[in-house]
Amino acid sequence: MAKKLRSLDHHTQVRLIPSYVLVVTWVIFTFVLIGWVFFASFSTSQEIFSDSMFKFESGFHFENYIRAWNTQKVSVYFMNSLMYTVVSCTSIILIASPAAYVLSRFKFRGNLSIQSLLASALGIPAIMIVMPLFSLVSRLRLTNNRWLLIFLYIAMNVPFTTFFLLAFFKSLSTTYEEAAYIDGCSPMGTFWRIMFPLVQPGIITVTVFNFITIWNEYFMSMIFANKPKVRPVSVGLFNMIQAMRYTGDWGGMFASVVIVFLPTFLLYIFLSERIIQGVTAGAIKG
Amino acid sequence: MIIIFLTPAMICYLLVFLYPSIRTTIMSFFAVESVSDPISTWSFNGLENYRTLFNTAIFRQSMRNIANIWLVGGIGVMVTALFFAVSLTNGMKFSKFFRSVIYLPNVVSAIAMGTMWINYVYNSSYGLLHDIFATLGMTTLSETLWTGPDKLFWSMLVAYSFGMVGYHMLIFMASIEQIPKDYMEAAQIEGANVFQRFFHITLPFLRGCFRTNIVMWTVFTVAFFVWGQLFSPVNLSNATVAPMNYMYEIVFGSSASTTTVRDSGAGAAVGVIMMIIVIIAFSATNLIVKNDDVEL
Numbered sequence: 001m002a003k004k005l006r007s008l009d010h011h012t013q014v015r016l017i018p019s020y021v022l023v024v025t026w027v028i029f030t031f032v033l034i035g036w037v038f039f040a041s042f043s044t045s046q047e048i049f050s051d052s053m054f055k056f057e058s059g060f061h062f063e064n065y066i067r068a069w070n071t072q073k074v075s076v077y078f079m080n081s082l083m084y085t086v087v088s089c090t091s092i093i094l095i096a097s098p099a100a101y102v103l104s105r106f107k108f109r110g111n112l113s114i115q116s117l118l119a120s121a122l123g124i125p126a127i128m129i130v131m132p133l134f135s136l137v138s139r140l141r142l143t144n145n146r147w148l149l150i151f152l153y154i155a156m157n158v159p160f161t162t163f164f165l166l167a168f169f170k171s172l173s174t175t176y177e178e179a180a181y182i183d184g185c186s187p188m189g190t191f192w193r194i195m196f197p198l199v200q201p202g203i204i205t206v207t208v209f210n211f212i213t214i215w216n217e218y219f220m221s222m223i224f225a226n227k228p229k230v231r232p233v234s235v236g237l238f239n240m241i242q243a244m245r246y247t248g249d250w251g252g253m254f255a256s257v258v259i260v261f262l263p264t265f266l267l268y269i270f271l272s273e274r275i276i277q278g279v280t281a282g283a284i285k286g
Numbered sequence: 287m288i289i290i291f292l293t294p295a296m297i298c299y300l301l302v303f304l305y306p307s308i309r310t311t312i313m314s315f316f317a318v319e320s321v322s323d324p325i326s327t328w329s330f331n332g333l334e335n336y337r338t339l340f341n342t343a344i345f346r347q348s349m350r351n352i353a354n355i356w357l358v359g360g361i362g363v364m365v366t367a368l369f370f371a372v373s374l375t376n377g378m379k380f381s382k383f384f385r386s387v388i389y390l391p392n393v394v395s396a397i398a399m400g401t402m403w404i405n406y407v408y409n410s411s412y413g414l415l416h417d418i419f420a421t422l423g424m425t426t427l428s429e430t431l432w433t434g435p436d437k438l439f440w441s442m443l444v445a446y447s448f449g450m451v452g453y454h455m456l457i458f459m460a461s462i463e464q465i466p467k468d469y470m471e472a473a474q475i476e477g478a479n480v481f482q483r484f485f486h487i488t489l490p491f492l493r494g495c496f497r498t499n500i501v502m503w504t505v506f507t508v509a510f511f512v513w514g515q516l517f518s519p520v521n522l523s524n525a526t527v528a529p530m531n532y533m534y535e536i537v538f539g540s541s542a543s544t545t546t547v548r549d550s551g552a553g554a555a556v557g558v559i560m561m562i563i564v565i566i567a568f569s570a571t572n573l574i575v576k577n578d579d580v581e582l
Contacts, residue, residue, distance in 0.1 A: 012377050015480065019373035026370075027387045032414065034394075037402050099295035102288050114296070121303045123501070123564050125508045127530050128557040129306035131313065131537060131550060135322040155298035162295055187287050216395040218512050219530075223538060237397045242519050253401075261398040268393045272386040275393065279453065280460035 034265075041065070041254040064255035072244075073228055074256050077236030082263075084146070084232055085214045088153040089207050096158050097203065100165035101191055105177075115166070121159035126219050134223060144227045152224065153214045161206050164281065168202035169195065208271050209278040212264050233260045307561070313554035321537055321550045328551075335555040345556070348527040351439065355528075356507045359447045364499060367451050368492075371458035372484060385459065389452035396449070400516035403445040408432035433517065438525040442517045450506065454499050461495035462488060497571040504567035508560040529556050 042060045068074045103115055133152070142148040172195065180190040218234040225231050231239075237260045244253040268275060314335055316328040339345045370388060374381040391399055407414045410431050419425075432441045465488065473483050510528040517526045522535055537553035 013379070016373065016376065016378055019369075019376070019378060023370060023373060023378070023384050023388075027384055030387050030390060033402050033407065034390075036406050036414070037398075040406070095294040095298065098291035102291040106288055108288060114292070117299065117304075118295075121299060123505055123568060124303055124307060125505065125530075125557070125560050125564065127509070127533055128310050128561050129303060131321050131554055131557065132306035132309040133302065134538075138322045152302065155302035158295050158298040159303065191291075212393050216393075218395075218397065219509075234395050234397055237395065237401075238515070241397070241401055250405075254405075257398045257401050261394045264393045264395070265390075268386075268390065272389070273382075276385065276389060276456055279389075279456045 037254050037257055041251065041258045043251055045248055045250040061251055064251040065259065067249070068240075068252045068255040068259060072240050072252060072256060073236065074233075074240070074259050076228065077231050077233045078259065080146075080230060080236075081215055081232040081234075084150055084153060085211050088150050088157070088214055089210050091150070091154045092157050092161050092210055093203055093207060095154065096161035097165055097196060097199065098191065099158075100162045101169050101195055103162070104166050104169035105174075115163070118159040118163050122163075130220065130223060137224065144225055144230050146230055149221065149224055149230065149232075152220055153217065156220070157210050157213060161210060164206045164278070165199060165202050167281065168199040172198055205274045205278045205281070208267060208274055211267065212275070215264050236260075310554045310557045311561075313551060314558045316551055318551040318554070319548055321553075323550070331551060335549075335551045336559075338549070339552055339555055339559075344522060344524065344527060345529070345532055347524050348529045348532045351526070352507050352510055352528050354439070355443060355446070355510060356504065359443050359450075360500075360503050360507075363447045363450050363454055363503070364496075366447075367454035367499075368458050370451065370455045371462055372488065374455075375459055375462045376480075385456070388455055391449035392452050396512045397516065399449055400445065400513060403441075403448075404433060404516065407445070408441055435523075435525060438517055438523070442513055442526055446510075446513045450503075454503070457495055457499055457502075458492065461492050465491045493574070497574065500571050501564075501568050504564055508563055529560060532556065 041064055042062070043064075044061055103111060137143055137148060176194050176198070177187075177190055180194055185193070215232075216234055217232070218238070221232050221235045222238075225235060228236070228239075237256060240256050241253055244250070244256075313328070315331060315333070317331040317334070318328050370384075374385055378384070410416055413432075415430075415432060419430075431437070469487050470483060473487060478486070509530065511530040511534070514526040514528045514531045522531060533553045533556040536547070536549045539548055
């Protein structure tokens with residue numbers, strides 16, 4: 001029996017050869033693409049243009065990174081983005097999880113319509129909301145304000161997060177609340193002390209997801225943050241790339257690219273299973 | 287408690303989604319020059335903004351571009367994504383690793399991905415395509431200027447689609463994994479081959495999932511912006527312009543091109559047209575799936 005199974009498995013593997021070829025080519029291509037930028041970030045501009053790039057005849061040029069970090073203001077953008085993402089991701093959870101809990105647990109008029117409104121936010125393109133927001137913001141003189149950017153990041157991701165966490169709260173048994181009620185715990189206390197900790201897996205998944213979204217957000221940031229001081233990495237990187245093309249500092253340019261994608265890249269290496277869960281859980285219901 | 291818990295989330299929604307959408311829709315029927323003009327200076331314009339848009343050559347071109355992205359790119363991405371999804375759920379070794387790598391471009395900033403494509407893959411003197419074709423001895427292909435004006439759109443589309451495959455593949459995979467194993471086993475025992483199993487079991491099960499993928503692909507296409515900007519950073523070009531780039535130009539007008547005048551009313555109309563496209567995609571795909579009783 002075991003032998004037969006193995007031969008069946010062997011048979012499948014043989015039939016999968018064309019699939020293997022294509023998948024592996026695709027994977028190698030992805031590695032080459034990212035690997036090349038990584039190597040280029042340690043080379044000088046002349047080496048990048050010649051064929052001898054991978055020999056590193058003049059050694060590894062870590063100074064590309066130092067130059068990018070200090071003179072090209074990557075440090076400023078990086079710190080901005082770090083602050084924006086951390087503050088927004090935390091606030092999103094604090095706003096979205098109570099809402100998701102209420103929507104999943106209580107029956108009241110309008111519950112279902114609120115749920116579908118939140119879901120519809122996923123389909124509203126940024127182009128539809130950016131103009132009124134901009135006019136509001138410029139009348140309040142809040143352009144280039146860090147807190148405004150953070151507010152936008154929060155508000156734009158709350159609907160998705162609420163929607164995502166709803167399913168997690170729904171799957172919890174009501175016996176927890178009943179027990180807490182009998183022991184004299186207030187409904188608020190029950191939520192924060194018992195229910196909130198129970199959905200931790202969902203919260204971690206959706207936060208990783210939000211982190212990546214906010215870190216890479218470009219359009220809104222470009223419109224609401226045009227001063228270098230408040231720019232996040234995505235907008236900063238775009239401007240740097242345009243500038244470095246003219247200054248010819250290719251090593252520094254690729255070093256900046258690496259610095260910008262490294263945080264999400266590392267996060268992905270450690271948490272790829274969670275991120276993938278997040279995509280599929282969010283999509284099946286959507 | 288319901289009110290306290292729900293209010294912050296609802297405020298976010300009303301302030302950032304509902305109010306702006308309504309105001310943009312109203313604005314699209316008025317003549318408005320600058321976005322920050324107060325409502326008192328707006329003058330009713332009927333459908334004039336929409337008429338102006340469709341009489342503008344570059345806007346028509348931008349619609350043609352996203353139509354191409356949606357259809358050609360969409361078919362390419364969906365076929366590749368489905369192929370990978372079916373392969374990876376079919377008992378392939380290291381499938382988790384492959385899956386993670388294929389999804390990887392989605393977590394990297396589009397700006398970083400675009401830079402890699404433009405400065406490495408498409409570079410005509412040391413780029414990847416240059417090297418591959420040069421090694422194969424195909425000199426004409428190796429000397430092709432991939433980001434030249436005639437190839438710019440297709441180069442951009444390939445680079446963009448490459449990153450999108452992973453996302454749609456994950457959605458396909460999630461649905462394929464929900465197909466009951468017995469169906470496949472029964473078919474296998476009865477002697478159905480890979481293709482028969484794919485067309486008679488997998489595909490019918492995936493209808494709901496196609497709907498999700500098509501709606502999401504439409505949402506992404508409508509929001510096409512960064513790649514257009516990366517591939518023509520200075521001015522709008524016919525090859526890479528998308529409606530959102532055009533809207534950015536006429537509302538926030540930053541680039542050096544003098545051909546465009548500020549017209550926020552028309553910008554709002556672009557937004558409304560994009561919204562309508564999403565709604566059409568959503569309802570059309572809904573209709574297709576409603577006729578079907580397979581519920582996943």
